[in-house]
Amino acid sequence: MTGISLYGVVADVFRERNNAGVVFLLKFEDVTGSINAKLHFSQSWSLGRVSVGHTVYISGLACSKNKQNHFELSWFEMEAGASFINLSCLPALLNSSCLHRLSCLSDLSSRSNSMHVCRVWLDQVDHCHVTTRFSHAPCGHFVKEMPNGAVECSFCRCNCDGEVVTRAFYLKLTLADENTKIFAWCTGQTATELLQISPDEFYELSEDEQVMYPSSLENERFIVALVNCKRQAAHGSCDSQTPEADAVSWEITRALKYD
Ligand SMILES: [Zn+2]
Known part of the structure; x- marks a missing residue:
């Protein structure tokens, strides 16, 4: 068939x-x-x-x-x-009200939906975790350095020599609405949208400026799409393609600033 x-x-x-x-x-x-x-x-x-x-x-x-x-x-x-x-x-997911229905962060536990679109603000930004890493452009997953010095994509499992590798954020932060707070992670364009700075620009800041940077974002408001990134069962391999997400249940897949 x-x-x-x-x-x-x-x-x-x-x-x-x-x-x-x-x-x-x-x-x-x-x-x-x-x-x-x-x-x-x-x-x-x-x-x-x-x-x-x-x-x-x-x-x-x-x-x-x-x-x-x-x-x-x-x-x-x-x-x-x-x-x-x-x-x-989807790039248009958050601007097109016909493509989503708004929910509250407290609805996330219901599991009836696979994706939630919520209006939130950034909370406790002094505890947010921002670093930059290199990611493999075709798949957006982080690359890792192997013991032999080669750089490999953790998802495609290919050698990244000659491949497009770009600096990307690895961001973990607290989102809040009127009733609840959750801890979520993201990378790529979504993290750039939330932080309102490119990974390269952020990397160029001094160490002090990098530490101070998130404080400018406290209470900034966004519409975000959230998915549960917890793997339900192991697939037999001990490597996970998103080990950075292990301690965090939610991935922000899209974010859009609103005032
Ligand atoms: Zn890849």
Whole structure:
């Protein structure tokens, strides 16, 4: 069967180690259950940042039986009709009121929605945690230096020599509304929007200025999209692609300033 579309939440996504091609396994969940899809790329991951908890829409999936007689979904980047949209990271998500419904931070525990859009302000900014790291531009995940000195993308598991690597924020901070406060993390354009400075500009500040910088943001108001980034089950590998999120349950996938 071909031409299948799915809409649901990413429960896990990682590169298959024992595959000669560039294949990622995406575990997908909706209210009816979960299913695995193999995403095949001709050269490298090309879908931007996708992580646990993001809501995605995929079309052009094919269903077949594998050697173990289990149903398996596969998706080929170059196939006609293949598309992949990350709704949690859609640029227009927060400006278009038809694309979201506002909720309160206290609704986050209800789990009835996979994504929440809330009006918040930045709180306790003196306790926020801001650093910059390098991330792999095609996937937006952080790179790490290997014991042999090579730089590898923690998500694509590729050597980043000759790849586009950019400085990105790793930001953890407290968001508040009238009733509740939560601790959340983010990176990429979302962190730049919240901090209102580019990672390169921030990096150029003196150490003192970097420490002082967040205090200028106390009580700044934003509309944010939040997803639960807690992985539900381990996939057998002890490395997580977002180890920085481990202690934090919420990722801010989009942010938009408002007055
Ligand atoms: Zn990557």
